Structures are given as structure tokens and as C-alpha cells.
Amino acid sequence: MKSAKIFTTIIAISIAFASCKKSESVTPPSTSLPSTVTVPDIYKKIYGASSITSNGTYIYIKTTGAPDHGSAYYATSNSLYESFSGTTFGGASFKKNPNSIGTQNYTFKIPVNPQVASSHSATPLGPIGVSLNGVPFFNQYAGPNQPLTNEVVSFDQYWGHPSPTSEYHYHVEPLYLTTVKANKSALLGFLLDGFPVYGPTENGTTVSNAALDAYHGHITATTEYPNGIYHYHITSTDPYINGNGFYGTAGTVSR
Ligand SMILES: [Zn+2]
Numbered sequence: 178m179k180s181a182k183i184f185t186t187i188i189a190i191s192i193a194f195a196s197c198k199k200s201e202s203v204t205p206p207s208t209s210l211p212s213t214v215t216v217p218d219i220y221k222k223i224y225g226a227s228s229i230t231s232n233g234t235y236i237y238i239k240t241t242g243a244p245d246h247g248s249a250y251y252a253t254s255n256s257l258y259e260s261f262s263g264t265t266f267g268g269a270s271f272k273k274n275p276n277s278i279g280t281q282n283y284t285f286k287i288p289v290n291p292q293v294a295s296s297h298s299a300t301p302l303g304p305i306g307v308s309l310n311g312v313p314f315f316n317q318y319a320g321p322n323q324p325l326t327n328e329v330v331s332f333d334q335y336w337g338h339p340s341p342t343s344e345y346h347y348h349v350e351p352l353y354l355t356t357v358k359a360n361k362s363a364l365l366g367f368l369l370d371g372f373p374v375y376g377p378t379e380n381g382t383t384v385s386n387a388a389l390d391a392y393h394g395h396i397t398a399t400t401e402y403p404n405g406i407y408h409y410h411i412t413s414t415d416p417y418i419n420g421n422g423f424y425g426t427a428g429t430v431s432r
């Protein structure tokens with residue numbers, strides 16, 4: 178009888194423990210998490226954003242996409258209008274296209290913890306990432322399978338140009354960022370997969386396409402990521418920013 182009583186006591190204690198544990202594990206469900214969490218400092222480098230928020234999984238970057246630098250594509254009444262003639266990207270003589278700069282309502286949704294994708298998706302036409310001043314990066318095509326060859330002449334004094342839908346964008350090095358706001362080896366933005374984009378030089382050397390993988394990047398330590406990270410480099414020859422698609426699983430952009 179005595180041992181039976183001890184046995185019941187042990188059972189009662191274990192039940193108490195079990196129920197205690199259970200109630201503890203039930204307390205912090207995801208619904209109790211705040212709807213916004215702190216944005217890692219690195220994204221604050223995107224100085225052209227009108228807002229940057231995070232839910233812990235994605236970073237949401239809102240921009241108008243209009244450049245903060247002078248351009249021949251601004252309306253002459255705009256204070257940022259700056260006439261341009263002469264030589265542009267690749268030594269071509271500038272020839273203005275018929276489009277002009279408008280403002281958009283971009284929200285770039287990029288993963289806060291970028292991950293390599295098991296199958297690499299092609300970059301779309303249109304925005305593939307965001308640069309520090311909020312202007313989108315576009316890929317190496319002027320249209321489906323059309324190289325940029327005939328469009329390079331229309332790059333303005335800072336090597337961007339607007340689309341027929343008034344979306345200003347960079348297919349190549351954003352010259353204002355690499356010469357005025359930052360430098361040739363600086364972080365310049367992020368692609369939609371969350372991996373960072375750097376300028377055309379690294380450790381004092383110009384990065385060549387041959388030094389990069391099929392997606393136009395590699396893994397090394399950078400100033401912002403001293404433990405190493407996959408990152409893209411912008412080079413002076415095709416495909417410029419990205420090669421055969423996103424290295425990581427891409428987020429989205431809405432407008
Ligand atoms: Zn373009």
C-alpha cells in the first residue's frame with residue numbers, strides 16, 4: 178500500500194510537470210510577435226527609400242524610383258534637370274530616348290536571410306533589385322532576348338535611362354553612386370534575392386566577369402559582411418550586374 182501511494186505521488190508530480198511544461202510551450206505563439214521588427218542597420222544604407230520595414234522574414238523597401246541626381250531625362254522645369262551631350266557609357270555618343278522620368282510606387286520585398294536557390298530562376302525584365310538611392314536595377318536585356326547594344330547610347334550622364342513607362346533604371350554601373358555618394362568598391366544595393374550588389378572594384382582591383390560565377394557573383398568577406406557572403410559585382414561588360422539568373426530565392430517587387 179505504501180509503495181502504491183508513493184507511485185501515485187510520483188505520477189501526480191510528473192503530471193504537474195508535464196502540464197507546466199505544456200503551458201509554457203503554448204505561451205509564445207507567432208501571434209504574440211510584434212508585426213514589425215527592427216530593420217538591420219545595413220538596409221539603412223538605402224538612403225533613397227521612403228520607408229524600410231521588416232516582419233523578420235522580409236525587408237520591405239519603398240521607393241519612388243526617381244533618381245536624386247541630375248539627368249537630361251527630367252523635365253526642364255525640374256530642379257534636377259541637367260542637360261547632357263557628349264560621351265556616355267562605353268564611349269558612345271549620347272542620344273536621348275523619347276522617354277522621361279516619372280515617379281513609381283515600388284515596394285521591394287527581399288528576404289532578410291538570403292538563401293541559395295536549388296534552381297536558379299531567370300531575372301525578369303523590369304526591376305530586379307534596388308540601389309542605394311532607390312532607383313531599380315534592370316538586367317542585361319533591352320527586351321526579351323534583346324541585348325542592350327542599341328540602348329547604351331541613351332544612358333544619361335550617370336548611366337541610367339527611363340523606360341517608355343517613365344521608370345528610370347540602371348542596367349550598368351550607377352555612376353552617381355560610384356563617384357559621388359560612395360565609391361567603386363562600395364555596396365550599391367541588393368537584388369530581389371537579398372544578396373548585396375557591389376561596385377566594379379574589390380581590394381583595389383577591377384573585378385572581371387571571368388572572376389565571377391554564372392550568376393555574376395562570388396563569396397568573399399566584404400566591409401559590411403566580414404564573415405563572408407555571396408555578392409554580385411557590377412562589371413563594365415555584359416552582363417554587367419547579373420548573369421544567368423538569381424543566385425538566391427528571389428523576393429518580389431510591386432508597383
Ligand atoms: Zn533600360
Ligand SMILES: [Zn+2]
Pocket residue numbers: 375379395397408410
Ligand atoms: Zn567580391
